Amino acid sequence: MAGIYIHIPFCKKACTYCDFHFSTSLKYTEEMTDAICRELLLKKDRISGQVGSIYLGGGTPSVLTAAQLNRIFDTLTQHFSIASAAEITIETNPDDLNASKLAELKQLPVNRFSIGTQSFFDEDLRWMNRAHNAAEAESSIKRSQDAGFENLSIDLIYGYPILTDQKWEQNISTAIDLGVPHISAYSLTVEPKTALAANIKKGRQIPISDDQSAEQFQTLIRKLALAGFEHYEISNYALPGRYAVHNTNYWRGIPYLGIGPSAHGFDGTNRYHNIANNAIYLEKLDKNQLAESVEELSNLDRLNEYLMTSLRTMWGTDLEKIERDFGKVYREETRFNIKPFLDNHWLNLEENHFRLSPEGKLFADHIASELFLIEEHESIIRSKKQSE
Structure with missing residues (x-):
């Protein structure tokens, strides 16, 4: 809901x-x-x-x-x-x-x-x-x-x-x-x-x-x-x-409305940002206008958000969900990228979920940033898809 x-x-x-x-x-x-x-x-x-x-x-x-x-x-x-x-x-x-x-x-x-x-x-x-x-x-x-x-x-x-x-x-x-x-x-x-x-x-x-x-x-x-x-x-x-x-x-990516100055909302695909200015917000709404900007999230944006938020939770990141929502090559790329953190025991992998270890919790933001896929990865992934 x-x-x-x-x-x-x-x-x-x-x-x-x-x-x-x-x-x-x-x-x-x-x-x-x-x-x-x-x-x-x-x-x-x-x-x-x-x-x-x-x-x-x-x-x-x-x-x-x-x-x-x-x-x-x-x-x-x-x-x-x-x-x-x-x-x-x-x-x-x-x-x-x-x-x-x-x-x-x-x-x-x-x-x-x-x-x-x-x-x-x-x-x-x-x-x-x-x-x-x-x-x-x-x-x-x-x-x-x-x-x-x-x-x-x-x-x-x-x-x-x-x-x-x-x-x-x-x-x-x-x-x-x-x-x-x-x-x-x-x-x-x-x-x-x-x-x-x-x-x-x-x-x-x-x-x-x-x-x-x-x-x-x-x-x-x-x-x-x-x-x-x-x-x-x-x-x-x-x-x-x-x-x-x-x-x-x-953290599960469920849609929500963001109401009020500076609030953010998410509809499952796009993110909405309300202006962080009380005077402009009041002026806009007084005219029945929304004081927001829209950020259209790319596939990569949504994947990176999922990596960042899910990794912070005890439920961890689901490789099967990555394949289901984004494609098999994204799952394979992520599976490859987590290997160094499995090797140094900052991440644990069990039943297709990887989670932060007790030591890894000290480096959660660093690990997430290292797992983010960028446009360079996107071009590589497109090449892999075309060769399949």
């Missing part, structure tokens, strides 16, 4: 490391809500059948009022067929999840929270310029559970200079003890045009250590495995059967 992603481009504060599209001014939330509802109407015929997942991300969707969120959900339920068991997620910040906000969210069809916890230490949250404190990080989870929201995911970040190994182990232990069924954990990366990148360039901040990130990544895998979590995607861990439906469908 298809999915719908809705990007809410507002945050109370700008985190030092974040390069997502957002505004810290909440002045135009009403106009943005109207534009999002209008875009949903304009795109309602792009997906057929039932919708199996809805994800409100950002930004921080929980900054919207109950009335604004209700308008979005009313538009969804009126114009789309939402499956009765659909996973409906909203990203939230701990400081937003007070008793009154939880009561409001309880009236919506939301059944899953993704909470931007990041750390349970005040000094770390200040370093990140987060809007919440350590006490709110923990209490927001407990309040959500008490309010009946049991399907929770929390975000954690590792690999930053002030995160000692001891603090990182305590962050993991706290998350486990709180009983959340899903954890998304990300190694801090330095993105261009962020405050973190500027501070490192000016010498005000210690550069990120790859060795520290690798060690803390391995600690995370070990501790969560002992707690019964499955490492089902490079950055995602879940108790058995508690995988994120929406994100898993991304």
Whole structure:
């Protein structure tokens, strides 16, 4: 079943490391809500059948009022067929999840929270310029559970200079003890045009250590495995059967709508990119025009996307699917390209699926980039096809 992603481009504060599209001014939330509802109407015929997942991300969707969120959900339920068991997620910040906000969210069809916890230490949250404190990080989870929201995911970040190994182990232990069924954990990366990148360039901040990130990544895998979590995607861990439906469908290549400024959509063949500019987005939608560009994906593009996303998961990459969807010569080319990584034990091959080994998980992006096929390969493949 298809999915719908809705990007809410507002945050109370700008985190030092974040390069997502957002505004810290909440002045135009009403106009943005109207534009999002209008875009949903304009795109309602792009997906057929039932919708199996809805994800409100950002930004921080929980900054919207109950009335604004209700308008979005009313538009969804009126114009789309939402499956009765659909996973409906909203990203939230701990400081937003007070008793009154939880009561409001309880009236919506939301059944899953993704909470931007990041750390349970005040000094770390200040370093990140987060809007919440350590006490709110923990209490927001407990309040959500008490309010009946049991399907929770929390975000954690590792690999930053002030995160000692001891603090990182305590962050993991706290998350486990709180009983959340899903954890998304990300190694801090330095993105261009962020405050973190500027501070490192000016010498005000210690550069990120790859060795520290690798060690803390391995600690995370070990501790969560002992707690019964499955490492089902490079950055995602879940108790058995508690995988994120929406994100898993991304990795499986299932179509979804992308709504809101900077959102991406995929129809199985083409990718759609909304403009990352609030003013232009609002201006376009006010005229009932879509603020998007279309990327027509070639066979090679789709294969490379499949290689990249499938390799990150515990299910791995299916050689038979490559043959079925792209052709036998693509399967043979991929089988040849994975040989060095089988030889150095970064990949394992079993029943026509190749997967990252524990050591290979440290080099997932590198391995994927080495497996990508380029136009040069395409010409070779065409020659092979012609000779068959």
